Amino acid sequence: MNKHIFVIDDDVEILEVIKILLVEKGYRVTLISETNNIFEAVAKDIPDLILLDIWMSGMDGIEIASTLKSKEQLKGVPIVMISANNEGERLAKEAKVDDFLPKPFDIDDILKIVEKHASSQTPA
Amino acid sequence: MTQKFQNEIHDPTLVDEFISIVSHELKTPLTSLKAFNQILKSKIDAKSNTNLSGYILRMDSQIDKMTDIINELLDVASLKSGQLSINKESFILDELITNVINTRQKIAQKHKIIKKGLTNTFIESDKIRLSQVLTNLLTNAAKFSPSGTNIIISKKIAGNDIIVSVRDFGIGIPMAKQKVIFQRFNSINNPKSDNLPSMGLGLYISNEILNRLGGRIWVRSSPGKGSTFFFQIPKVIN
Numbered sequence: 001m002n003k004h005i006f007v008i009d010d011d012v013e014i015l016e017v018i019k020i021l022l023v024e025k026g027y028r029v030t031l032i033s034e035t036n037n038i039f040e041a042v043a044k045d046i047p048d049l050i051l052l053d054i055w056m057s058g059m060d061g062i063e064i065a066s067t068l069k070s071k072e073q074l075k076g077v078p079i080v081m082i083s084a085n086n087e088g089e090r091l092a093k094e095a096k097v098d099d100f101l102p103k104p105f106d107i108d109d110i111l112k113i114v115e116k117h118a119s120s121q122t123p124a
Numbered sequence: 125m126t127q128k129f130q131n132e133i134h135d136p137t138l139v140d141e142f143i144s145i146v147s148h149e150l151k152t153p154l155t156s157l158k159a160f161n162q163i164l165k166s167k168i169d170a171k172s173n174t175n176l177s178g179y180i181l182r183m184d185s186q187i188d189k190m191t192d193i194i195n196e197l198l199d200v201a202s203l204k205s206g207q208l209s210i211n212k213e214s215f216i217l218d219e220l221i222t223n224v225i226n227t228r229q230k231i232a233q234k235h236k237i238i239k240k241g242l243t244n245t246f247i248e249s250d251k252i253r254l255s256q257v258l259t260n261l262l263t264n265a266a267k268f269s270p271s272g273t274n275i276i277i278s279k280k281i282a283g284n285d286i287i288v289s290v291r292d293f294g295i296g297i298p299m300a301k302q303k304v305i306f307q308r309f310n311s312i313n314n315p316k317s318d319n320l321p322s323m324g325l326g327l328y329i330s331n332e333i334l335n336r337l338g339g340r341i342w343v344r345s346s347p348g349k350g351s352t353f354f355f356q357i358p359k360v361i362n
Contacts, residue, residue: 013156020163055148084151086198089252090211104155104191107162 002028003118006042008064009033009053009082014103018051021107022114038064039071047077049118051101054083054091062095069096078117082110142201150194158187192263196325199256200308203332210250210336212361217286218242220251221277224258231266231275240278247286248360253333257341260326261290261353269294269350282356285339289354296347306331306341330355337361 005027007018015031022029030045032038042050050068054061061081068074078098082105085091092100101113165180202208225237258277265275269292276291297305308328327341334341339357 011152011156014152014159017156017159017163021159084148084155086195086202087209090209103151104158104187107159107166110159 002026003048004028004030004045005114005118006030006032006047006050008038008050008061010035010055011053014053018110021111025111025114027114027118035064039067042068043071043073046073049114050077050079051114052079052081052097054081054085054088062091065095065097080113080117146194146198146201151191154187154191154194158184158191161187196329199329200325203329208332208336210253210361212248213251214246214248215251217245217247217249217254217288218279219244220255221258221279221288224255224262225277228259228262228266231262234271235266235269235273235275237262238274238276240276241280243279245279245281245286245359247357249337249357250333250361253337254357257330257333257355258288258290260330261355264326264353265290265292265294265351268292281359284360285356285358287354287356289352291350291352293350296349297343297345297351298347302343302345305343 003026005022007015007022007029009015009018010033012033015033019029019031030041030047032041052061052065052068061083065079065081068077068079080099080101081088081092081095081097082101082103083091084103088102089100098117099113101110161180161183165177165184168176168180199208221239221242225232225239231237262275262277269275273293276289278289278291280287305324306327308325331341334355334357337357338361339355341353341355343351343353345351
């Protein structure tokens with residue numbers, strides 16, 4: 001079965017380009033651009049990996065990561081933070097997420113990071 | 125504009141807003157632009173469309189250049205407002221050096237990078253900031269030396285300190301320029317480089333970071349023969 005990747009970002013162009021890349025590699029992709037239905041959507045269809053932008057309008061990416069990590073049913077689902085913030089790597093470390101990818105990224109880098117974490121995930 | 129920016133940058137609220145706007149509003153479109161550009165390149169048969177592939181590679185290189193400029197401006201804004209944070213952690217410096225080399229694949233493709241003196245030295249310093257300094261020195265070494273030449277990265281222990289050097293065999297730096305390259309907006313332009321001129325902020329940022337880590341940076345260079353940049357840091361920062 002295809003690995004399922006959740007991509008959370010408020011920029012639709014970035015969501016689209018990530019979707020093109022991941023679908024071409026055989027992943028199933030769900031895109032989220034608004035913060036108000038993130039937790040319901042993730043809980044309804046638990047992914048193998050979450051790609052999360054640090055800055056989401058309405059809610060901070062670090063707050064989203066912390067809430068996602070605290071949910072019992074999502075324990076073991078890796079979160080990779082993606083950010084344009086120069087302090088992004090440090091913020092990702094503080095948020096205790098599994099990895100970090102700076103924007104702009106090389107397409108090879110995002111594919112490598114997705115492959116690494118999606119394939120390491122073991123079903124709960 | 126630069127002077128106005130420098131005057132206003134003392135207001136921390138404005139700096140926060142500036143960093144937020146620049147990071148998000150400029151780097152976000154660059155992200156999709158870079159990714160779509162690379163997808164386009166992957167769809168073109170490089171053998172039958174040599175020109176097109178070359179144009180796309182040049183676009184990619186210019187996107188990287190613009191990203192570097194934005195990152196440098198953001199770092200200067202953080203430095204000027206005192207917001208450039210330093211966070212101490214324990215790590216193996218040698219692994220960090222190797223990781224920085226591995227993440228600069230484009231440099232490794234054009235130059236032979238030689239590592240000397242790498243062992244397994246644990247230090248307590250700021251990993252992210254040191255990575256930034258090493259990346260800057262490695263990028264400069266590649267930028268100011270011809271393809272195919274060596275870049276030598278060496279590490280040695282000097283008592284409670286570590287000295288790291290990055291040596292290139294490129295155009296070198298005139299003596300008069302060596303005194304000012306660690307100041308803001310003092311770049312060394314390489315007439316043979318196909319890149320845009322540098323903003324001259326990378327070495328200034330590296331110098332400021334190393335000062336905050338209790339270290340220092342200096343250069344030895346001969347025009348036409350190459351340059352060696354050294355930095356010295358304590359194994360454990362206070």
